[in-house]
Amino acid sequence: MLKKDILTSLMNNTRILSYQNEVKRKKFHLMSSLLPIYYYFLPESIIMFSLFLFLSVLSIDIYRMKFNKIPNIPFVKNIKNTIRPYEENNFMSATLLCFTAFVIIIIFEMQIAITSLFIASISDTCAALYGQKYGKIKLFYNKTLEGSYAFFISSMSLIYILLTFNVVDIDLTYLLIVSLTATIVESLTPTKLDNMSVPICVSLSMFLFINL
Template identity: 40%
Template sequence: MLSFEFKRKAFHGLSIIFPILYHFWSKSSIITLLFFLNLLILSIDISRNYIPEIQGAIDKIFASIMKPHEKSGLKNLSGSSYMFLGFLLTAIFFSKEKAITSWLILIISDSLASIIGKQYGRKLSCGKSLEGSLVFFLSGLAIAISAAKLLLWEISYYKLASAVLITTIAEFFSTKLKIDDNLLIPIVFCIVC
């Protein structure tokens, strides 16, 4: 049987379609898609706390991959809402290269850090592990350099490394900052880069 974290991150990984789409689509096309997806996801996410039929359907489908604070009835947004909000904001305010790279880091590095950190790391008071953060940084750096080459993005490796390092630190302290890392990661990377 798959572990909770692996199932959750496998579902999270399905969002890889969005940086792929953005690579081929225009900025206005991806913003339009993300705007309507945000409306839909936020509507469902908020409604599940007030409408029993929606709550029942969502819980039946997604309860096995929801963190305790995301459960219906607690009036908290799910990680998906924060992720799509982060996608939309970075698509609107930053270059295509920055947005795509930040999304890939969120999707891949955050998933790897979570799986490895929970499996092999020692959880610290912030809820994260140094092992997970190391995996986040190394995979994020590999993704940033690869994306820069693929997207023909003229940026120094020093700037990419600095942006990945600062994003890693922000992700490490996201729980203490009380900002969902699905929103924090893409925004911090884009701002710093």
């Protein structure tokens, strides 16, 4: 009974935004791809930069929860209509992503961190937007099979690009498995947690294959 109540709560708290607001939300989300780009070009300062980013987003989030309003800061104030119900009295997914990114950058090597953060940023966006607009076959937490397909294709495309530019040095077969595993994890994770589960899954999978 308890498991059923928890599942129902998660399902109810994953209300779908209007497509227009979802697009706005994902525009903010895509900005997280600047972090792996920064890492690639300025690796020596990535820890301080990612820490600064996390603390900045955390400060905005704490202000939002304490005063029940978005800070009147240019650009930041535009997130108002992109807040999901489960974020109204809790940390935003963006805060969780920034925290996860900081931890991954500290623990894992560059190629792992860059790959996992790109997938968390871009593939998650593809899955959400494509799934909401074209999704027919429903999965868990308002996600769709079509969205998962978009996630898999986009993550494989990202991996191929990273291989082409020698950002990663892992066998393509292993990376295919990483992409498939991340797709499955993303589809089974509540929306409010997939900004953590996806990059962690990619990082751990790549770490295991590199050290086989």
